Amino acid sequence: MTIDFAIILIPFIMAALILLFNKQLRKKYLGWIVLIIPVSLFLILTTYIPRIANGETYTHTYEWIPAFNLNFTTYIDGLSLILSLLITGVGSLVILYSIFYLSMKESLHHFYCYLLLFMGAMLGVVFSDNLMVLYAFWELTSVSSFLLIAFWHHRKASRAGARKSMTITVSGGVSMLTGFLMLYVMSGTFSIREIIANVEKISEHSLFIPALILILLGAFTKSAQFPFHIWLPDAMEAPTPVSAYLHSATMVKAGIYLVARFTPVFGGEMVWFWTVTGVGLITLFWGSFNAVRQTDLKAILAFSTVSQLGLIMSLLGLGSVAVHLGYSADTVIYTQATFAALFHLINHSTFKGALFMMVGIVDHEIGTRDIRRLGGLMSIMPFTFTIAVIGSFSMAGLPPFNGFLSKEMFFAATVKILQLDVFSIESTGILIPLIAWVASILTFVYCIIIVNRTFLGKIKPDIQEKNPHEAPLGMLISPFILITLVIAIFFFPNLLGEYILKPAMASVYPTFPSAAEMTPHISAWHGFNIELLMTIGVIVLGIVLYRLLKYWKKIYRIFPQNWTLNAIYERVITTSENVSESITNRYMNGKLTHYFIYIYISFVVIVAGTFVALDAFSWNPRLDAPVETYELLLVFIMIFTAIGLVFAKSRITSVLLNGVLGYSVAFFFVIFRAPDLALTQLVVESVTTALFLICFKHLGALKPEPSSKRVKVSNGVISILVGATVTLIGLAVVNYEKFETISTYFENSYELAGGKNIVNTILGDFRAFDTMLEVVVLFIAGLGVYTLINLKAAKKEGADIENK
Amino acid sequence: MESLIMILVGILASVGTYLILSRNIIRVILGTAIYSHAVHLLILTMGGLKKGDVPILSQSEGPFTDALPQALILTAIVISFATTALLLVLAYRTYKTNGSDDFHELREMPDE
Numbered sequence: 003m004t005i006d007f008a009i010i011l012i013p014f015i016m017a018a019l020i021l022l023f024n025k026q027l028r029k030k031y032l033g034w035i036v037l038i039i040p041v042s043l044f045l046i047l048t049t050y051i052p053r054i055a056n057g058e059t060y061t062h063t064y065e066w067i068p069a070f071n072l073n074f075t076t077y078i079d080g081l082s083l084i085l086s087l088l089i090t091g092v093g094s095l096v097i098l099y100s101i102f103y104l105s106m107k108e109s110l111h112h113f114y115c116y117l118l119l120f121m122g123a124m125l126g127v128v129f130s131d132n133l134m135v136l137y138a139f140w141e142l143t144s145v146s147s148f149l150l151i152a153f154w155h156h157r158k159a160s161r162a163g164a165r166k167s168m169t170i171t172v173s174g175g176v177s178m179l180t181g182f183l184m185l186y187v188m189s190g191t192f193s194i195r196e197i198i199a200n201v202e203k204i205s206e207h208s209l210f211i212p213a214l215i216l217i218l219l220g221a222f223t224k225s226a227q228f229p230f231h232i233w234l235p236d237a238m239e240a241p242t243p244v245s246a247y248l249h250s251a252t253m254v255k256a257g258i259y260l261v262a263r264f265t266p267v268f269g270g271e272m273v274w275f276w277t278v279t280g281v282g283l284i285t286l287f288w289g290s291f292n293a294v295r296q297t298d299l300k301a302i303l304a305f306s307t308v309s310q311l312g313l314i315m316s317l318l319g320l321g322s323v324a325v326h327l328g329y330s331a332d333t334v335i336y337t338q339a340t341f342a343a344l345f346h347l348i349n350h351s352t353f354k355g356a357l358f359m360m361v362g363i364v365d366h367e368i369g370t371r372d373i374r375r376l377g378g379l380m381s382i383m384p385f386t387f388t389i390a391v392i393g394s395f396s397m398a399g400l401p402p403f404n405g406f407l408s409k410e411m412f413f414a415a416t417v418k419i420l421q422l423d424v425f426s427i428e429s430t431g432i433l434i435p436l437i438a439w440v441a442s443i444l445t446f447v448y449c450i451i452i453v454n455r456t457f458l459g460k461i462k463p464d465i466q467e468k469n470p471h472e473a474p475l476g477m478l479i480s481p482f483i484l485i486t487l488v489i490a491i492f493f494f495p496n497l498l499g500e501y502i503l504k505p506a507m508a509s510v511y512p513t514f515p516s517a518a519e520m521t522p523h524i525s526a527w528h529g530f531n532i533e534l535l536m537t538i539g540v541i542v543l544g545i546v547l548y549r550l551l552k553y554w555k556k557i558y559r560i561f562p563q564n565w566t567l568n569a570i571y572e573r574v575i576t577t578s579e580n581v582s583e584s585i586t587n588r589y590m591n592g593k594l595t596h597y598f599i600y601i602y603i604s605f606v607v608i609v610a611g612t613f614v615a616l617d618a619f620s621w622n623p624r625l626d627a628p629v630e631t632y633e634l635l636l637v638f639i640m641i642f643t644a645i646g647l648v649f650a651k652s653r654i655t656s657v658l659l660n661g662v663l664g665y666s667v668a669f670f671f672v673i674f675r676a677p678d679l680a681l682t683q684l685v686v687e688s689v690t691t692a693l694f695l696i697c698f699k700h701l702g703a704l705k706p707e708p709s710s711k712r713v714k715v716s717n718g719v720i721s722i723l724v725g726a727t728v729t730l731i732g733l734a735v736v737n738y739e740k741f742e743t744i745s746t747y748f749e750n751s752y753e754l755a756g757g758k759n760i761v762n763t764i765l766g767d768f769r770a771f772d773t774m775l776e777v778v779v780l781f782i783a784g785l786g787v788y789t790l791i792n793l794k795a796a797k798k799e800g801a802d803i804e805n806k
Numbered sequence: 807m808e809s810l811i812m813i814l815v816g817i818l819a820s821v822g823t824y825l826i827l828s829r830n831i832i833r834v835i836l837g838t839a840i841y842s843h844a845v846h847l848l849i850l851t852m853g854g855l856k857k858g859d860v861p862i863l864s865q866s867e868g869p870f871t872d873a874l875p876q877a878l879i880l881t882a883i884v885i886s887f888a889t890t891a892l893l894l895v896l897a898y899r900t901y902k903t904n905g906s907d908d909f910h911e912l913r914e915m916p917d918e
Binding site: 592593594595598599602621623625626627628629633634637640641644645647648653656657660663664667670671673674675676677678679682683686689690693694697698700701709717718720721722724725726728729732733735736737743744745748749751752758759760761764765769772773776779780783784786787790791793 | 807808809810811812813814815816817818819820821823824825826827828829832833834836839840843844846847848850851852853854855856857858859860861862863864868870871872873874876877879880881883884885887888889890891892894895896897898899901902907909910913
């Protein structure tokens with residue numbers, strides 16, 4: 003087994019081990035044991051950095067179902083390395099943080115098991131080259147996210163949030179799968195690398211644009227892009243370490259990863275450019291606009307994550323224009339948007355991770371995340387305050403933090419795109435920098451809100467009473483590592499650019515000859531240019547808007563409450579639930595008779611219908627055996643008895659008539675040369691009749707059927723149709739001589755089995771196993787009868803467990 | 807003879823169906839019993855009627871009647887007896903617990 007394969011597998015193995023050895027592991031040490039996994043994986047992955055930076059890539063294929071082109075192919079290149087480093091790196095910090103965050107009373111083994119499950123699935127997503135394998139891991143991340151959001155499943159909001167995220171991300175996943183299948187139809191391969199290599203052969207195909215849109219749907223739902231972002235704020239019901247890890251640093255980046263991965267395939271299309279850029283910008287604006295109005299710190303961070311994901315997405319859209327233009331010395335400049343996207347991807351994980359952990363600390367120590375109740379914590383929690391300031395200022399795009407660098411590059415990219423005159427950018431393109439700028443002002447506003455409302459001002463009396471204090475050291479380690487990175491990246495951005503981002507650029511633009519050319523020198527200062535002016539504008543206007551917040555906050559009330567996206571989503575879900583329930587209740591009404599009617603009607607329609615459609619009926623009475631008078635008599639006795647049964651008024655009559663039928667059948671067995679059957683039938687019929695009679699002793703009188711005449715007539719019609727169909731089949735097949743009989747084989751029974759009664763040898767020798775199992779069936783039925791008779795009515799169980 | 811038996815099988819199937827569509831548990835069980843009669847006759851007829859001697863080697867030199875359907879039916883008789891017995895006890899139990907053997911009335915009762 004090679005290392006890359008092991009990297010994906012190890013988290014899964016560990017997850018299973020945790021559950022297996024749950025009893026033996028002390029809860030106290032569980033987190034520390036789990037921590038070994040991401041840390042060691044991270045260290046292994048760092049050894050890849052220099053080799054990948056040299057332009058190498060690693061591929062390994064394990065044949066899985068080669069007949070269907072399904073291979074487990076791992077592929078490590080610059081792009082997947084970035085994501086995998088984030089997954090294991092942030093994963094390590096989050097687990098370290100969880101050790102101190104989660105109480106010993108929680109079911110920790112479940113928590114870590116789900117977390118490892120997620121880690122493995124996510125690594126699978128970024129390392130898979132085969133689309134089907136990627137899809138499987140993709141859905142597995144949705145499942146583990148579902149489990150983690152509902153970790154506190156006694157809370158209704160947790161369950162609702164988990165369900166919402168599952169519904170939205172999995173529907174997106176399914177549409178993505180459809181897109182993948184379309185790609186397979188066009189290219190004949192599931193391998194992403196092969197598709198990229200043969201992209202010009204498929205780009206004219208009529209399925210190309212539908213595949214593009216379907217795959218984008220998958221990416222947009224996963225990365226919480228407008229209008230699918232509504233699941234992310236609800237997912238904040240998860241424990242805070244989970245929010246920091248899945249819903250800000252890694253899982254929501256899967257959509258970004260997918261878009262970057264498919265840029266070489268679809269990047270040349272105008273639809274791709276405008277959809278990715280447009281949706282990204284709308285998300286950027288809408289997220290930051292909504293973040294300002296939130297009062298829950300975690301909700302602010304949720305909307306801000308939505309907004310930042312939109313920022314990265316729009317950058318990838320802007321960068322895709324370079325694929326369309328193709329390589330030349332002038333077009334390299336447009337790849338810088340993608341560079342900024344990847345750069346911001348990393349930066350966002352650092353500062354947002356730190357901010358989430360900061361909110362977790364506040365929540366943990368103070369007991370609330372509501373900014374209306376918080377304030378003045380600066381003096382009590384100086385370390386937490388530092389984390390908040392650095393995280394927020396980086397997010398707002400201020401120096402000396404890494405967010406400043408990527409924000410400047412973002413502005414530069416939005417302005418630069420205006421020079422182009424492809425994709426009709428010249429007409430509406432001016433909106434791109436404008437929306438970006440307005441959204442950044444709003445971002446600045448909510449960043450001030452996070453810091454000011456939580457840490458400045460006066461401390462509220464009810465919080466003061468609780469005697470709040472700084473978080474334990476253990477909880478501060480992880481966020482401090484992250485904010486150290488925030489500052490370190492600002493001072494040494496080109497290290498990151500050279501070793502991590504450059505090889506990733508080569509994976510996004512495989513047709514561009516030199517990755518070094520696409521790697522700009524990042525510097526904090528490059529003169530008074532338009533980007534810097536935009537940043538200054540953001541700061542000035544941001545402060546003004548924050549000061550005037552109470553005057554313009556009214557605009558949030560303009561939107562009618564029942565037309566928010568959430569309300570629409572709820573309405574769609576409730577309506578579809580109601581409709582499906584009412585449809586189901588209509589035919590699944592619990593009446594046995596109705597179910598039988600469905601069965602009979604389908605039987606008649608399918609069987610008799612096929613006979614009619616294929617004109618399959620045949621009847622050869624010439625081959626029939628002659629009929630004797632006494633046989634005719636027996637037939638008439640049976641017919642009359644059967645019809646009599648329908649009209650029988652009392653139980654005794656019915657049972658006796660049934661007995662008559664049974665004994666008549668026994669007579670037929672005699673006539674038809676089947677003595678064994680006749681004997682068995684006689685015994686069984688006698689016992690059955692006796693059983694019926696015993697049973698009736700305990701039952702009340704047979705009531706006349708209360709059904710209406712209409713029901714009786716329709717039942718009669720159905721019955722006659724069923725009987726007619728049976729006769730039809732019987733007559734058609736009775737003299738069917740297509741195959742030679744196999745019965746002659748058994749006639750050799752004396753030599754083969756040592757018995758002279760052929761029927762007996764079939765049952766006792768040739769098909770002895772069948773007979774043995776039949777005995778088992780009898781035995782089980784006997785047990786059932788015995789239990790049912792002796793069973794005492796069980797006491798009613800307690801009331802259902804519901805919300806606490 | 808075969809055609810006649812097939813018509814009889816059809817009539818038995820009709821009666822069985824009508825009883826199964828009833829609301830009363832006992833009638834439904836009777837319906838299944840009649841179904842098994844019908845099916846036994848059907849299978850036996852498939853092997854051809856009165857085309858040979860009793861399939862016991864010591865009784866004649868042959869040709870013998872097809873023994874395979876007979877073996878199948880023998881199994882079926884026993885199994886149908888087992889299921890009928892089980893259903894009957896189930897009906898008895900239902901009646902004891904709920905005081906009714908009418909499906910629609912049982913349906914109206916609250917679920918446990």
